[in-house]
Amino acid sequence: MNNSTVMLCEGVGKVYTEAGSALEVLRDIRLSVGKGERIAIIGTSGSGKSTLMNILGGLEAPTQGSVSVGGEALYSVSEEKRAQIRNRQLGFVYQFHHLLPEFDAVENVAMPLLLGNVAINEARSRAQEMLVAVGLSARFSHKPAQLSGGERQRVAIARALIARPACVLMDEPTGNLDNHTANDVQQLMQSLNKEFQTSFIIVTHDSELAYRMDRVMELREGGLHQISGPDASATT
Template sequence: MSNESVLVCRGVGKIYTEAGNPLTVLSEVSLNVTKGERISIIGTSGSGKSTLLNTLGGLEAPSQGEVSVGGESLYDVSEEKRARIRNRQLGFVYQFHHLLPEFDAIENVAMPLLLGKVAIKEAQARAKEMLEAVGLSARLSHKPAQLSGGERQRVAIARALVTRPACVLMDEPTGNLDNNTANDVQKLMENLNQEFKTSFIIVTHDSELAHRMDRVLELRDGGLHEVTR
């Protein structure tokens, strides 16, 4: 890891209105993620973990505070600029893979590059390289329905990493997998982190996965608290 910051949030708060009353979900959250750092965020259901991840990822504007990725503000810019920052600097992996069923593995992984205006041939070559890196060289032309749960999640991870983002945000990435497959995916994430020096922020209920990260943070009462180990 280096001391180079890739994602920073300062004083982030999020308030919803529920039945006419304000509901504070996040309160003065601050976080500094450095290059290659792996952070897990734990907390009870309903504590706001997914809301925080969406805010860090430029998907849900905070009520207060600021978020920057690679030194660029995520919310003090136009929606078009924010989409470009997300596409170039961030990757996303969810509990459910969200692959497009009509496209094969290469086409799914190439999609973020095509959205970023990369030429089709180059996008497909980079997608093939990333699928090989996650151990799916024999599944390049398979569609999601032809893949196992673990293979689909590997495709989703390849898609998240294909743009060489500074940081990958993961929401329960092993929550839908059996223990053996989850363990394989954990090892894969660790290998890719070492190879590409990509930072990871992982929201998880999996205690073993959480404690394999460099830092464990607990979201409670709207704020992040370091978990000592």
């Protein structure tokens, strides 16, 4: 893995065994993600997109192959070490924001830093800075129930970026938003990508969002194929 590669996925396969029969979901997945690169992954329901994202995020071990983030192997270390890599190198945004309802916006955004043993005053200060960056300077003390859908997703994006991760994994980040709000969130992601040079891997059914990315990959029949971007005729 060179200095400009933030994530490397090599020969990843995933097989589930149910009732004595094997179901191959992923086969020989290879993906190299550069610093600041934005990649969309599309595919039909049941094609294995969520499984792939779980593997890339260190949440589910592959049956074969390897995943490295920032030069650190995710699946040849202890669960404790893997959790540390996730906290330091990766951010996560889902279709549903998964904010903690009892905490305000600053506290929700600060949570990854607090889990990483950052002092509470520093964590709160950095969380406020990140909320300003996503346009929520007037929402510091608001709890999720007091925020709109788009604002909650902005808080979730701020939380994903707070630790300056190498890569943010997004699973349908605009899937639960109306078109106008989804467009605002798309523009926000683009500006944050330019500002922080964070890489994004986005699973989406939104073709407009997908084709705004640097590369579009399609997951089909267990394999990952590039359909848009540099050398799009090549299979990855």
